[in-house]
Amino acid sequence: MTDCFNISKWTSTRELRSLVSRITGEYTIIYTGSGELKWVDYALDRMIQVADDTRAAMVYSDRFLFLGGALVNAPVIDCQKGALRDDFEFGGVQLYRSGILKECIEEMDKDYSYAALYDLRLRASRKGELVHIPEYLYYELETDSRKSGEKLFDYVNPRNREVQLEMELCCTEHLKAIGGYLAPQFKSVDLVEGGEFEYEASVVIPCRNRVATIGDAITSALGQKTDFRYNVIVVDDNSTDGTVDVIRSFSDRRLIYIPQDESYHAIGGNWNAAINNPLCGRFALQLDSDDVYSDEFTVQKFVDAFRSQNCAMVIGSYRLTDINLNPLPPGVIDHREWTDDNGRNNALRINGLGAPRGFWTPLLRTIGFPTVKYGEDYSVALRISRDYRIGRIWDVMYNCRRWSDNSDAALSIEKTNENNLYKDRIRTWELEARIRKNKGE
Secondary structure, three states: OEEEEEOOOOOOHHHHHOOHHHOOOOEEEEEOOOOOOEEOOOHHHHHHHHHHHHOOOEEEEEEEEEEOOEEEEEOOOOOOOOOOOOOOOOOOEEEEEHHHHHHHHHHOOOOOOOOHHHHHHHHHHOOOOEEEEEEEEEEEEOOOOOOHHHHOOHHHOHHHHHHHHHHHHHHHHHHHHHOOOOOOOOEOOOOOOOOOOOOOEEEEEEEOOOOOOHHHHHHHHHOOOOOOOEEEEEEEOOOOOOHHHHHHOOOOOOEEEEEOOOOOOHHHHHHHHHHOOOOOOOEEEEOOOOOEEOOOOHHHHHHHHHHHHOOOEEEEEEEEEOOOOOEEEEEEEOOOOOOOOOHHHHOOOOOOOOOOEEEEHHHHHHHOOOOOOOOHHHHHHHHHHHHEOEEEEEEEEEEEEOOOOOOOOOOOHHHHHHHHHHHHHHHHHHHHHHHHHHOOO
């Protein structure tokens, strides 16, 4: 016998506790969809069969979505140790072993208004495996039809602040339970270590086929006012649209142009070319090729923050705008979730660490960027935060221009899954390293 309960994704702990006395079967389905659940023939039998065979705490599967009047395939991804995002997509159906489900609910010691389901699946993962069945077993209605670029900033929208604080607390308690929590104790940083630098800072702009925006980015970077020497390093990855002509049109001697060869580099490889160039400054500061700094003092603020906060990396705040710099909702993204006390733990839950970023080059050269198009900055930031303080600047440091050519503007389900799977893998590696660190290994 299997029980089935239709509950909201944002259910409370109180609502979950009310289910315990109503659970009578060996398995329990938690359904978070908004429409009627429709099964593929014999699909429920299949889910129970897999749950029996694997002895999983919970199983979930791929499904079909009714999206904008069309029926589309909606696969999900495997849940691994580092899949700590509170927005991990299981689909609408989660089949729990009832005994484990009851145990998890009865052990809940905090009253959440929004994070109860997140708490439930983290607790379940400590009792058994969460098994993904790569088979299409049911149909559900997708009510959020926004493009990926519109959903991207939900977790930092000020309107969701209360929700995010609960999710952070829930994840932190989980990290403590599995030995992955890091106390706010950091290695000190000697910023003069690493030898002499001809330039105190470098603005790094990796680019490929950005003829419409690269000129604005370079102009913004060269227009900075500082009390130290800095340069701008533009790494072009085989552009074919006239981007190189725009770069070469600048005659400023502070502009360092690095053309890549025809082998594979991606964004991470372009960063590696910049930071390992002998003319790279003591601090490497990020500027994307379609964005612009908010004023002429951004580079100075970065270096001042490194000096005053004794940190190995600095994260700023930014404003979302359209291509013409008109503000877009939710407006200023300040990543309030990053704190000295708990930022590096919460970094394992969220899908990004804010921007723009600045790095202490001597340390960055020892870590290096993975040669990927997505998640390269997140990987580096997690690694730095394991040992070092990450500083913060609350001022708006740059305008993040959203337009149709942004790489994350409208991703397919498959591409979104690919990106999320990669970041989950990064989190898994980092979490395992932190557990070993806490064990003194």
